[in-house]
Amino acid sequence: MSLQFKKLIVAVFALAFLAAVITVGFIEKSRYKPANAGYAYADETTRKCIDCHDEKHIAVVWNRQWENSRHAQKGIGCQACHEAKEGDPDLWEHEGFNVTHVPSPLDCKQCHDKEVEQFTNSHHAQATRFIGSMDNLLGGIVEGTPAANLGCRQCHGSIVQLDDKARPIAGTWPNTGIGRINPDGSHGTCTACHLRHNFALEQVRDPATCGRCHMGPDHLQIEIYTESKHGINFASHRDEMNLANPEWVVCVDYIAAPTCATCHVSATPTMAVTHDIGARISRTNRPPVSKDLENSEERRGLMKKVCTECHGVTWVENFYVMYDTAVDHYNRKFGIPAMAEMTPAVPSYRINSNPSAPASRRRSPAPTPSDWPSTARRATGTSRESLTSSAVTMTSPTKVPTGSRS
Numbered sequence: 399m400s401l402q403f404k405k406l407i408v409a410v411f412a413l414a415f416l417a418a419v420i421t422v423g424f425i426e427k428s429r430y431k432p433a434n435a436g437y438a439y440a441d442e443t444t445r446k447c448i449d450c451h452d453e454k455h456i457a458v459v460w461n462r463q464w465e466n467s468r469h470a471q472k473g474i475g476c477q478a479c480h481e482a483k484e485g486d487p488d489l490w491e492h493e494g495f496n497v498t499h500v501p502s503p504l505d506c507k508q509c510h511d512k513e514v515e516q517f518t519n520s521h522h523a524q525a526t527r528f529i530g531s532m533d534n535l536l537g538g539i540v541e542g543t544p545a546a547n548l549g550c551r552q553c554h555g556s557i558v559q560l561d562d563k564a565r566p567i568a569g570t571w572p573n574t575g576i577g578r579i580n581p582d583g584s585h586g587t588c589t590a591c592h593l594r595h596n597f598a599l600e601q602v603r604d605p606a607t608c609g610r611c612h613m614g615p616d617h618l619q620i621e622i623y624t625e626s627k628h629g630i631n632f633a634s635h636r637d638e639m640n641l642a643n644p645e646w647v648v649c650v651d652y653i654a655a656p657t658c659a660t661c662h663v664s665a666t667p668t669m670a671v672t673h674d675i676g677a678r679i680s681r682t683n684r685p686p687v688s689k690d691l692e693n694s695e696e697r698r699g700l701m702k703k704v705c706t707e708c709h710g711v712t713w714v715e716n717f718y719v720m721y722d723t724a725v726d727h728y729n730r731k732f733g734i735p736a737m738a739e740m741t742p743a744v745p746s747y748r749i750n751s752n753p754s755a756p757a758s759r760r761r762s763p764a765p766t767p768s769d770w771p772s773t774a775r776r777a778t779g780t781s782r783e784s785l786t787s788s789a790v791t792m793t794s795p796t797k798v799p800t801g802s803r804s
């Protein structure tokens with residue numbers, strides 16, 4: 399073997415070794431660097447947000463999620479949602495940009511007008527009305543404000559307050575309660591259901607999205623669903639549910655099971671998606687005695703259209719008869735008699751009914767069901783003032799009026 403040839407072999411091995419080192423180094427490096435192919439979609443401003451946040455390691459997860467989102471593909475950059483205009487109460491001067499911490503439905507409205515309108519007119523956007531209710535007063539006194547901030551308000555919503563630099567104040571934010579009152583005055587938050595920054599349809603159609611709030615003894619919809627045949631089928635056939643499909647029409651794009659969204663939000667072959675979650679329910683079972691909603695037959699018709707995509711008419715009609723009879727039975731056996739018993743304890747119903755009895759002993763007649771709509775548990779006013787003053791009452795329980803209990 400000539401010296402020349404030996405040199406060649408050594409050189410080849412050296413090069414191969416070098417190549418191996420470079421390859422391994424590259425692989426190791428990319429393991430620590432998250433993939434960000436979606437960066438290509440970013441406009442100039444968005445690149446500045448992403449670059450600096452990546453470099454300083456600020457909330458980098460939002461960068462990666464945004465890059466993988468439909469919004470990125472469509473060129474909807476950070477400032478489409480985060481920009482605050484001159485004069486906006488939530489304008490935070492941030493690294494040369496006017497940014498808001500709290501994108502609200504008004505920020506989505508420029509592009510998703512229909513969804514914002516339907517949502518804003520639904521009970522969901524009004525869920526902070528509970529702040530003036532008796533239950534809330536009890537929650538505030540018995541549990542205390544720190545608990546209410548991490549309890550009631552995480553589902554119902556807080557009133558987001560800002561400091562003098564337009565940064566949200568602790569206690570009021572982070573909060574994505576469904577009826578949150580935003581610094582720009584709008585009600586509700588889309589990110590209660592749509593987790594940012596993927597805003598993925600697959601996630602929002604998942605029953606867990608609703609179960610975050612619709613759970614526990616007062617409103618156990620997720621428990622009922624999970625243990626029902628609908629929930630069982632969803633769990634066993636999740637991979638057939640086509641959850642990520644852009645279109646999601648029941649019995650066209652999937653048939654295995656309905657989710658909460660199927661019945662209350664999503665499309666059928668004859669109905670469009672609605673962001674008014676009350677549109678298809680005909681009554682509310684929330685008050686002690688259930689109550690039919692306005693246009694209840696029409697609303698019920700919409701829900702039946704969902705059922706009959708999968709079930710036969712007799713099945714559905716019989717189910718509703720059984721449901722109505724059960725509710726009626728409950729009302730007669732428990733709701734109405736319990737109201738008659740409990741009513742004298744409720745101050746607003748203590749009206750003199752028996753003029754011959756001594757004033758301290760007079761009891762009021764039982765209210766009829768219509769005297770007790772669910773609004774009796776709710777605050778009467780929905781103005782910002784009434785909500786704010788209730789919130790203040792809640793933070794200082796000593797200010798609660800001490801009505802006589804005799």
Ligand code: HEC
Pocket residue numbers: 443444446447448450451454456457476477480492493495497498499
């Ligand atoms: C030059 C660097 C830089 C640029 C450019 C930048 N940011 Fe930031 N950003 C930061 C730093 C540092 C923080 C954390 C410190 C703070 O909150 O002030 C931050 C925090 C934030 C927060 C608050 C997060 C929290 O929970 O407190 C938001 C919202 C935000 N940035 C949005 C944006 C948006 C949107 C853009 C682009 C329009 C942007 N930033 C551009 C550096 C930057």
Ligand code: HEC
Pocket residue numbers: 444447448451457460461464469474475476477478479480499500501502572573574587589594595597
């Ligand atoms: C489609 C609308 C939308 C877009 C686009 C968007 N965001 Fe957000 N962002 C939101 C919403 C909604 C929130 C939640 C705020 C809340 O309701 O409390 C949020 C919150 C944030 C927060 C604060 C939350 C935290 O955990 O600290 C940061 C930081 C942030 N976004 C950065 C970005 C950056 C950077 C981009 C661009 C790469 C971006 N966002 C693009 C809607 C958007």
Ligand code: HEC
Pocket residue numbers: 468469472474478479501502503505506507508509510588589592597598599644
């Ligand atoms: C500047 C316009 C713009 C703004 C602002 C905006 N979006 Fe979008 N959004 C779009 C476009 C465009 C699409 C893609 C529609 C399509 O697929 O054809 C989209 C898609 C979506 C989708 C479906 C995602 C998917 O995977 O198909 C959701 C959910 C969504 N947006 C929610 C929001 C929410 C919530 C906000 C406010 C926090 C918001 N958007 C703000 C333009 C916008």
Ligand code: HEC
Pocket residue numbers: 528531533534535537538541546549550551552553554610611612613614616617684685772773775776
């Ligand atoms: C896990 C989420 C969650 C928490 C925590 C929570 N709620 Fe609720 N609350 C709901 C949901 C969901 C409803 C709607 C129930 C239904 O339709 O069956 C509701 C309904 C109500 C209602 C009835 C509203 C009406 O229109 O009749 C009142 C009042 C209320 N909640 C007060 C409170 C108070 C006070 C607290 C804290 C002590 C609290 N909630 C904590 C989710 C929650």
Ligand code: HEC
Pocket residue numbers: 503506507510513514515517518522587588589590591592599602603644645646659663664665671673675
């Ligand atoms: C109660 C939960 C919930 C809230 C709150 C909510 N959405 Fe949705 N949203 C959904 C569901 C579920 C879907 C999926 C519908 C389907 O199956 O296509 C959806 C779909 C969408 C889509 C995709 C287009 C479509 O019609 O399928 C957009 C855009 C959207 N939402 C915007 C918003 C905006 C803007 C807000 C705030 C005003 C908002 N959403 C609040 C549950 C919600």
Ligand code: HEC
Pocket residue numbers: 520521522524525526527528552553554574575576590591602607608609610611612658659662663675676677679682
């Ligand atoms: C962040 C908490 C939260 C999430 C998430 C949520 N809800 Fe609600 N929902 C509430 C509260 C609170 C109420 C009671 C609002 C009120 O005061 O009337 C409510 C009320 C309702 C009602 C009664 C509507 C009416 O008109 O009386 C329906 C139906 C409903 N939700 C369905 C859903 C579905 C379906 C989802 C998921 C796609 C969902 N919710 C997600 C908190 C939530």
Ligand code: HEC
Pocket residue numbers: 605608609612619620621623628656657658659660661662678679680681682683684698701
């Ligand atoms: C198979 C269809 C279907 C599914 C799946 C479904 N619901 Fe319902 N939901 C209904 C019907 C039907 C009613 C009663 C309507 C009526 O009284 O007219 C109802 C009523 C409600 C109410 C009203 C309570 C009240 O009395 O005010 C809430 C809240 C609710 N559903 C939430 C959910 C949540 C959350 C899920 C998922 C965990 C879910 N639903 C899954 C069909 C469905």
Ligand code: HEC
Pocket residue numbers: 627628631648649652653654655656660661701702704705706707708709714717
């Ligand atoms: C996406 C299709 C789909 C939709 C929409 C749907 N269901 Fe179902 N439902 C099913 C399947 C699948 C089963 C399980 C049947 C079985 O194997 O026993 C089921 C079971 C049931 C059961 C259980 C009966 C038993 O044997 O325990 C009832 C009751 C029911 N559905 C009523 C309804 C009502 C009422 C609606 C509308 C509010 C509805 N369903 C909407 C698919 C659907």
